[in-house]
Amino acid sequence: MELIATLTDGITLQIVIALLIAGGCIGVLAGIFGVGGGAISVPVFFETFRAMGVTDDVAMPLAVGTSLAMIIPTSILSARTHARKGTVDMGIVKAWILPVLLGVALGSVIARYASPVIFQAVFVLVAGTNAVKLLFGTAGWKLGDTMPGRAGTSAYGAVVGLLSALMGIGGGAISNLILTLNGKDVREAVSTSAAVGVIIAIPGTVGYILAGWGQAGLPPDAVGFVSVLALVLTLPTALLTTRAGVALAHVMPQKLLGRLFGIFLLLVSLRFLAEIFL
Template sequence: MSLLDPATLLPLIAALTLAGALIGFLAGLFGIGGGAISVPVFYQVFQTLGHAPDVAMPLAVGTSLAVIIPTSIQSSRGHFKRGTVDMGLLRLWALPVLAGVALGSAVARFAPPQVFQIVFVVVAAINAAKLLSGGSGWRLRDSLPGKTALRAYGAGVGLVSALMGIGGGAVSNLILTLHNVPIHRAVSTSAGVGVLIAVPGTLGYMIAGLGRPDLPPDAIGFVSVATFLLTIPTSILTTRFGVALAHRLSRKHLETAFGLFLLAVCLRFLWAILAA
């Protein structure tokens, strides 16, 4: 299938433009990088262009992490201005998250596509169940643990996020709310986690894919430059609207919206696993 064919090119551009708008909006609204939208969209785009699943999936994940860089920066800045970002926790997580991302990026070079999809489904399903049930009984303790445990959490967030191609918002949000952190503060801090994950994650996927002959000509490792450039304009445009809406919604409404979104993404990837 030729990318120069208008019948192929125009629908792909439209899909990436729409995906960019959703990525930016979700980054602001839920404090996530938007990978839950971009990974399945990019995966479908790369398969449409004729790439095998073992190339399409890590390429989708790596490109998703690249897109998360500007959206997570803009989202975290918006939440920071409202005073709801836990900067102390972000500083504590910086190195552990980096270590987790490095490990996840290394695994990406050899793991089959089902590994990425299964990790995505498990994390999304647990988080969705917690949010939609109102959080009753879903609490590990009434406050965050000590620094050692928090560093371990940070490494886990980095590892899982690198495998899922997300900014870590879904994972860190789950951890924080399980420790009685209010949803608005959890969402805002999770936006900052995206910055910690996206930059090293993108570099890791670039390195992991270097030298592969079956990648598209625009790709740097497992990152598609063309896809990145087509997605970014609308994602940057819509991030501010997501931030504004997040701070207007009540705790219950924000939790319900986030839960429904994660459930939809979970079902999408479950379908992909069963259809494989």
């Protein structure tokens, strides 16, 4: 009983309810947008850990690491469901495996030493750019009609891995932006991003566990920069709602799908922008 009391220190009924609701939202987002849900779980986890008394310099990497761990099951479920519908570009997924892993490794090393502002700034830059492109871009917003050659495609993969590790996401926001700028339609970009999320989440989680190992100020339940309690509370509802999200993604008009994703990313960007400057 003493151990349970220690592990749940700082957890209130409001926090439990918030995490359960967040889990459901994460699952829907994972299915609809081909993301692991990190764009919602990172801010939710960040505020939760702060409410538990964790300092900002620990709360932010802890939120990012826990988000990556959360993405493992949701991205696997989302990717498998999208693959059954035949919209995943496995050529890109295979080409990105090694560069994505290298990018994730570098991002995990940076996580041990970076200021919380670095994580938030990367989040705002990538999510905000994607939001503007989806909401205000036209057909002219393209870098090309197809993906570049091997070197360019590998470079894209490394960028996806690095920024995803710093943002605590499955790479959906970044890979969606890259793929749509290089000729992929929104639905195929969403489906392929879901598969890429699997490559990012597993090594990213391991990296954050190692990066946070032995760090001062972590809550009792944390394993490195991953909170076990937060995962236990969010995973059940996330897994229940992921398939529903995938079903919605395949019946929505592509234009509406893109606009909704853009609005969502814009709101998240504004939230972190306020955190940096206020």
